[in-house]
Amino acid sequence: MTVTSPRGFRASGVTAGLKPSGQPDLALVVNDGPQHAVAAVYTSNRCKANPVLFSQKVTAGGGARAVVLNSGGANCFTGQFGYETTEMTAAEVAAGLTATGNEPVTASDIVVCSTGLIGVGDQTWRDTLLGGITPAINALSATGGEDAARAIMTTDTVPKNVEVSVGDCTIGGIAKGAGMLAPALATMLVVLTTDAQLTPEELDTALRHATARSFDRLDSDACMSTNDTVVLMSSGASGVHPDLDAFTQALTEACQDLARQLMSDAEGAAHNIAITTSGAASESDAVEVSRAVSRSNLFKTAIFGEDPNWGRIVAQVGTTSAEFDPANIDVTVNGVPVCVASGPHADPETVVFTRDVTVDINLNAGDHRATVWTNDLTHQYVEENSAYSS
Amino acid sequence: MTVTSPRGFRASGVTAGLKPSGQPDLALVVNDGPQHAVAAVYTSNRCKANPVLFSQKVTAGGGARAVVLNSGGANCFTGQFGYETTEMTAAEVAAGLTATGNEPVTASDIVVCSTGLIGVGDQTWRDTLLGGITPAINALSATGGEDAARAIMTTDTVPKNVEVSVGDCTIGGIAKGAGMLAPALATMLVVLTTDAQLTPEELDTALRHATARSFDRLDSDACMSTNDTVVLMSSGASGVHPDLDAFTQALTEACQDLARQLMSDAEGAAHNIAITTSGAASESDAVEVSRAVSRSNLFKTAIFGEDPNWGRIVAQVGTTSAEFDPANIDVTVNGVPVCVASGPHADPETVVFTRDVTVDINLNAGDHRATVWTNDLTHQYVEENSAYSS
Numbered sequence: 001m002t003v004t005s006p007r008g009f010r011a012s013g014v015t016a017g018l019k020p021s022g023q024p025d026l027a028l029v030v031n032d033g034p035q036h037a038v039a040a041v042y043t044s045n046r047c048k049a050n051p052v053l054f055s056q057k058v059t060a061g062g063g064a065r066a067v068v069l070n071s072g073g074a075n076c077f078t079g080q081f082g083y084e085t086t087e088m089t090a091a092e093v094a095a096g097l098t099a100t101g102n103e104p105v106t107a108s109d110i111v112v113c114s115t116g117l118i119g120v121g122d123q124t125w126r127d128t129l130l131g132g133i134t135p136a137i138n139a140l141s142a143t144g145g146e147d148a149a150r151a152i153m154t155t156d157t158v159p160k161n162v163e164v165s166v167g168d169c170t171i172g173g174i175a176k177g178a179g180m181l182a183p184a185l186a187t188m189l190v191v192l193t194t195d196a197q198l199t200p201e202e203l204d205t206a207l208r209h210a211t212a213r214s215f216d217r218l219d220s221d222a223c224m225s226t227n228d229t230v231v232l233m234s235s236g237a238s239g240v241h242p243d244l245d246a247f248t249q250a251l252t253e254a255c256q257d258l259a260r261q262l263m264s265d266a267e268g269a270a271h272n273i274a275i276t277t278s279g280a281a282s283e284s285d286a287v288e289v290s291r292a293v294s295r296s297n298l299f300k301t302a303i304f305g306e307d308p309n310w311g312r313i314v315a316q317v318g319t320t321s322a323e324f325d326p327a328n329i330d331v332t333v334n335g336v337p338v339c340v341a342s343g344p345h346a347d348p349e350t351v352v353f354t355r356d357v358t359v360d361i362n363l364n365a366g367d368h369r370a371t372v373w374t375n376d377l378t379h380q381y382v383e384e385n386s387a388y389s390s
Numbered sequence: 391m392t393v394t395s396p397r398g399f400r401a402s403g404v405t406a407g408l409k410p411s412g413q414p415d416l417a418l419v420v421n422d423g424p425q426h427a428v429a430a431v432y433t434s435n436r437c438k439a440n441p442v443l444f445s446q447k448v449t450a451g452g453g454a455r456a457v458v459l460n461s462g463g464a465n466c467f468t469g470q471f472g473y474e475t476t477e478m479t480a481a482e483v484a485a486g487l488t489a490t491g492n493e494p495v496t497a498s499d500i501v502v503c504s505t506g507l508i509g510v511g512d513q514t515w516r517d518t519l520l521g522g523i524t525p526a527i528n529a530l531s532a533t534g535g536e537d538a539a540r541a542i543m544t545t546d547t548v549p550k551n552v553e554v555s556v557g558d559c560t561i562g563g564i565a566k567g568a569g570m571l572a573p574a575l576a577t578m579l580v581v582l583t584t585d586a587q588l589t590p591e592e593l594d595t596a597l598r599h600a601t602a603r604s605f606d607r608l609d610s611d612a613c614m615s616t617n618d619t620v621v622l623m624s625s626g627a628s629g630v631h632p633d634l635d636a637f638t639q640a641l642t643e644a645c646q647d648l649a650r651q652l653m654s655d656a657e658g659a660a661h662n663i664a665i666t667t668s669g670a671a672s673e674s675d676a677v678e679v680s681r682a683v684s685r686s687n688l689f690k691t692a693i694f695g696e697d698p699n700w701g702r703i704v705a706q707v708g709t710t711s712a713e714f715d716p717a718n719i720d721v722t723v724n725g726v727p728v729c730v731a732s733g734p735h736a737d738p739e740t741v742v743f744t745r746d747v748t749v750d751i752n753l754n755a756g757d758h759r760a761t762v763w764t765n766d767l768t769h770q771y772v773e774e775n776s777a778y779s780s
Contacts, residue, residue: 047708047716047732077704079717079733118701119734226705297687297767298775305776311508314467315616318437326437327469342437343469344509377687379769385688386695 001163002145005172006195008032008235012139013151016132018072018116018125024151026132029174029191030066030097030140035236038064039203040111041211043228049076050121051112052227054086058111059231062200065109067191067231068093068136069152070129071176075114076226078121085126086112092130096137113189113229115154115176149174152189155384160261166250168240169196175258177225188215190230190258195238196247206248207232214255217287217372218263219294230255263373268380271303271357277322278369279330279362285322286370289361292316293372300377306353308333313359314342323365330362391553392535395562396585398422398625402529403541406522408462408506408515414541416522419564419581420456420487420530425626428454429593430501431601433618439466440511441502442617444476448501449621452590455499457581457621458483458526459542460519461566465504466616468511475516476502482520486527503579503619505544505566539564542579545774550651556640558630559586565648567615578605580620580648585628586637596638597622604645607677607762608653609684620645653763658770661693661747667712668759669720669752675712676760679751682706683762690767696743698723703749704732713755720752 004011009031016026031038040059042052058064068089075082090107097105139147149159153176160175177188198206211230232251263272275293280286293299293316302309310331317329331339335358336351338344357376375381394401399421406416421428430449432442448454458479465472480500487495529537539549543566550565567578588596601620622641653662665683670676683689683706692699700721707719721729725748726741728734747766765771 045705045708046710046714047704047719074701077701077729077732077734079731118705119729226701226708297771301772301775304772307776311464311467311616314437315435315508318435318616320436324436329437339467339509341469342467344467377772379772381687382691382694382767382769382772385691386697 001172002149002161003029003172003174003191003193004142004145005163006170006193006235008195008237009193010140010142011144011148012136012141013144013147014132014135014139016070017128018070024147025070025072026136027069027148027151028066028093028136028140029148029193031064031233031235033235035197035234036063036065037198037200037203037234038062038111038231039200039207040229040231041207043225045226047077047226049074049114049227050078050082050086051075051114052229053083054090055111055113055229058108063109064111064233065097065105066093067111067113069113069189071115071152071154073114073116073120073125074118074227075121076118078119082121085121085129088126088130089133092133096133100137111231113227115152115189115227118226145172145174152176155267157265160258162254162257164250164254166247167242169194169238169242171250171254173254173258175262177262188225188228188262192232192254194234195236196234197236197239197241198234198247202244203232203234206244206251209248210252210255213252214259217370218259219291219372219374259373263375266375267384268378269375270378271355271376273303273357273359273374273376274371275359275374276369276371277361277363279364279366280368281323281366283368283370286368287372288320289317289322289363290370290372292320293359294374297377300374303357304376304378308336308338308348308351310339313361314339317361322363324363328364330364332360334358391562392539392551393419393562393564393581393583394532394535395553396560396583396625398585398627399583400530400532401534401538402526402531403534403537404522404525404529406460407518408460414537415460415462416526417459417538417541418456418483418526418530419538419583421454421623421625423625425587425624426453426455427588427590427593427624428452428621429590429597430619430621431597433615435616437467437616439464439504439617440468440472440476441465441504442619443473444480445501445503445619448498453499454501454623455487455495456483457501457503459503459579461505461542461544463504463506463510463515464508464617465511466508468509472511475511475519478520479523482523486523490527501621503617505542505579505617508616535562535564542566545657546655548655550648552644552647554640554644556637557632559584559628559632559637561640561644563644563648565652567652578615578618578652582622582644584624585626586624587626587629587631588624588637592634593622593624596634596641599638600642600645603642604649607760608649609681609762609764649763653765656765657774658768659765660768661745661766663693663747663749663764663766664761665749665764666759666761667751667753669754669756670758671713671756673758673760676758677762678710679707679712679753680760680762682710683749684764687767693747694766694768698726698728698738698741700729703751704729707751712753714753718754720754722750724748
């Protein structure tokens, strides 16, 4: 259940030597066709990494042969030299695929993703990265997806893979990082594959729908990365053109599965929190309220302390522009209605905490709802992010 | 150097019994005139506490005789009962001042401020609060300002006082909390006094100028309180009408002094961070960029770890709508230019850290600049806010 589950894909994960730890740091996912359609979404950060600047041009054309991903360096704010490193990486992959395949591949067919420390990318780093590409080509296999998932890990503690079926087609995926698309924590990289026969336009429509309802609603620590990339490739190897709505639904499930895996492995988290706002006048109101709560450090530390502090929740609701009556807000934590009609209700002491926490906010202003997923703010988060330069 | 430094003011701080610790929790600052002009700014949180809802009406009239402040309960989201508690508090203070003074005072002459846990404010709490008012009236003195400063403390470790002279006039102040007006950490309450002869309109103009360049640029943890209040009273007891520009400048200095005291005592902070953005196309661009950096948990944990991680700084710059060229940003930490023209420059290892940290960002896009003050994100912050229900 990974990127090589759908027919028509090979993958690999090897050690180029970019990580001091010697762990795998270079991954390759190749689309063997017969079709080579691609769609992608990228970080909305205006300070974009070189691989993002390069890959945007590749995927704009609607076709790609492969995605090459490295951990151990973000190649961001590394100037023209860094951009050239990305171009050389793509060219090296294209040359390797041309040499081992049946048709010519060019650098403009290759999507490049990088993750790691910003500002890293000197001559030694470039040489190390390029030196890993031939081994990665040689290691390609139809069962290599999990190796690829492992090679893109940074602070992740477990690799993330997914597989979803839709009729006779399969969707596979790998992911790293813990965060959302925009904004994002440490870089989030996601590669999705499918053997469905779909045009680049259909892939793009499905991907935007799916990411808007999965990664875009994961807000671990409100920090937007310079390198976030979600790329979806279709090989068409199933020979089947699925119903687009069914495919989009399945793709959304796959993305939500990966998003939950990311949240569960977020840096230093002790609780997974699902914040659902209902009774909203619009879906965007519901998202705004849930997201505002997910970004409160006071709320997040309270959950770490297993304190159902609803005062910190309503204080965040009050910072939004959503439609509501400040005198008529309900808050339920893990099923206990601690605040009803904007006043204290059930005894907060009766709330039972486990790893998974649900916060339900009812604005009593309409019929719309939305959930945002986040984590608590813990000692471990502070430790990892103060001691580790990422 | 406190609220009783200017002529025409008395103050007190007593223990009503709202805090389990038995520490002082009720403060009173009385303006004995001859004039009773007032101006105030309040939280922009839409979920406002009852004392804010009440006091907004009082200060809208431009006159006030006293400010009564309690810690040990925010009286927020306590419904109509809580609002009536605020009204009764004001009425009790008015009755006490009428009984001990020369002219009648009404509840509509009294500003009320509360701070502590949201949702707290039952009958026992009301009775305890009201019971403290007569002792507070009896304790009023022309040297009571520091007692008042102590009685409004919650998680503060030291009381905050200030005094600034402007010609023959004096400005005094007290403050509690650690945060900004909008948004704000735990509730920030500030009482400023002056013996200058100024109209409510002049006070309002000066106060808005001063708070916009002091408390509004303090962003400790991006959480907006339901109770924030800054109130400025003038007694006119100096008999002097100062130049308004000079007064505004002095008031701004007083507010910046208190803002720095708040930052230095912020919950769990190990570093005071001044983030200055220069070379901005506008002052609002500079504020937006500095504030975006001040809200990054990744940046704040890096500073806790004394890691001049400029990648986390530029990643935040990229989230803003400010005018800049992503290829031409400079970042200097404690005087060391770690990033020049959007690339690595001086060795980050050479940055020397002390309690005070300066981050200077040059957008190279104009002549404007602004500074936002914040703190690092520490284990102590997590500990205080997970273990303490506030």
